[in-house]
Amino acid sequence: MKIKCLSWCLGVTIISAVLLFITFYPLPSLLKWQSPFLSRCFFILMVCFAMGLVRLFLGPTAADRAIAIDTLGILIVGFCAILSVPTGRDWYIDIAIAWALQSFIGALAIAKYLEGRGFDE
Amino acid sequence: MSEVIGTIFIVVGLGFDIFGCIGLIRLPDVYNRIQATTKCVTLGTCSILFGSMVFKGFITAAGIKTFLCIIFLVLTSPVAAHAIARGARISGVKLWEKSVCDKYQQDKSL
Amino acid sequence: MMKSSIILFIIYFIIWTLLGFSFDLQHILIGIMVALFVVFLTGDLFTLRPSHFGRVTRYLWFCYYVPVFIWECIKANVDVALRVNPKLPINPGIVKVKTVLRSDTALTFLANSITLTPGTLCVDINPREGILYIHWIDVKSEDTEKATQLIVKRFEKILKRIFE
Numbered sequence: 001m002k003i004k005c006l007s008w009c010l011g012v013t014i015i016s017a018v019l020l021f022i023t024f025y026p027l028p029s030l031l032k033w034q035s036p037f038l039s040r041c042f043f044i045l046m047v048c049f050a051m052g053l054v055r056l057f058l059g060p061t062a063a064d065r066a067i068a069i070d071t072l073g074i075l076i077v078g079f080c081a082i083l084s085v086p087t088g089r090d091w092y093i094d095i096a097i098a099w100a101l102q103s104f105i106g107a108l109a110i111a112k113y114l115e116g117r118g119f120d121e
Numbered sequence: 122m123s124e125v126i127g128t129i130f131i132v133v134g135l136g137f138d139i140f141g142c143i144g145l146i147r148l149p150d151v152y153n154r155i156q157a158t159t160k161c162v163t164l165g166t167c168s169i170l171f172g173s174m175v176f177k178g179f180i181t182a183a184g185i186k187t188f189l190c191i192i193f194l195v196l197t198s199p200v201a202a203h204a205i206a207r208g209a210r211i212s213g214v215k216l217w218e219k220s221v222c223d224k225y226q227q228d229k230s231l
Numbered sequence: 232m233m234k235s236s237i238i239l240f241i242i243y244f245i246i247w248t249l250l251g252f253s254f255d256l257q258h259i260l261i262g263i264m265v266a267l268f269v270v271f272l273t274g275d276l277f278t279l280r281p282s283h284f285g286r287v288t289r290y291l292w293f294c295y296y297v298p299v300f301i302w303e304c305i306k307a308n309v310d311v312a313l314r315v316n317p318k319l320p321i322n323p324g325i326v327k328v329k330t331v332l333r334s335d336t337a338l339t340f341l342a343n344s345i346t347l348t349p350g351t352l353c354v355d356i357n358p359r360e361g362i363l364y365i366h367w368i369d370v371k372s373e374d375t376e377k378a379t380q381l382i383v384k385r386f387e388k389i390l391k392r393i394f395e
Contacts, residue, residue, distance in 0.1 A: 041135055062212070063214055071162050077170070090186070093186045097190045100197065110208070114205070115207065116211070153323055164308050165308075225364045
């Protein structure tokens with residue numbers, strides 16, 4: 001119980017430190033965007049992405065890795081939606097739609113493989 | 122005005138995304154992780170998409186495409202989570218050892 | 232069969248028009264051709280009872296269903312976000328519930344609604360007897376009747392009026 005509380009406090013400290021660093025430190029902007037706020041949103045989504053990658057490496061079973069990949073696919077849709085605002089290019093939304101459908105079909109294929117059925121049943 | 126509303130929606134969506142990913146790391150077994158991610162990450166990303174839709178305006182080409190993307194995401198994400206949970210249960214992933222009951226095991230073993 | 236193809240053609244054409252969002256003659260002609268081709272490929276897979284699309288009351292009940300669904304979805308997100316706190320106990324388990332819905336569309340929408348509402352995740356469906364196996368993050372009762380009362384009844388009344 002004590003170890004659990006300790007690891008929880010450690011996790012909260014690390015995550016809030018990273019979030020405060022992103023929010024208040026004057027980060028260099030990635031591209032020639034005029035909006036530093038949306039650049040910071042981009043970095044926060046990168047933190048989410050890193051957590052998904054941790055579960056992808058640690059996951060004890062195949063289903064853990066499958067759900068991590070599904071989560072990463074949905075997060076990429078968020079990336080495209082945020083990127084389309086400051087750059088003003090609408091075709092990022094097209095990429096978002098295509099990526100959502102492709103991620104769904106990939107998740108279904110992995111699930112069928114986990115059930116032990118063939119791909120044409 | 123529309124920029125302020127869009128910014129609020131994007132920030133709320135980012136918060137839900139972060140909570141979902143913390144749940145993905147913290148919770149003990151596959152089914153609890155699926156619960157956390159499929160709810161929080163789906164609604165967080167939908168909120169981000171709605172924020173960018175407010176930025177772009179509703180009755181434009183990009184706005185209507187974003188609305189269709191929200192509908193696709195809400196319809197497809199629970200189906201994918203359901204399929205992965207069923208695949209994990211059939212392939213024999215155990216529940217957490219402190220779980221209360223497992224009616225599925227009882228029904229299928231009869 | 233013919234009615235189902237016509238309804239599917241209208242839906243495909245609306246989606247094409249919204250994705251392109253330009254109302255020239257050539258865009259609309261290409262859209263009609265593509266929609267006809269896809270209907271020729273997948274025409275009889277969509278619906279079995281096309282007469283249900285003509286009733287207005289079903290659309291009105293669907294309009295009532297959407298805000299209820301969004302409200303439950305927001306509650307689910309706040310619930311999961313609160314579970315980051317280690318003091319909040321979780322006792323997960325898989326319970327069995329019964330439903331009176333039988334058609335495929337209604338069962339799909341019921342499973343989606345259950346997955347996006349607080350603390351529940353649909354694991355498997357037995358469509359012939361109407362049994363759903365649900366993973367519940369905080370099991371309040373293992374009894375089938377009580378679990379049905381707590382999980383399914385909110386959506387079952389509305390979905391029965393929409394899809395059955």
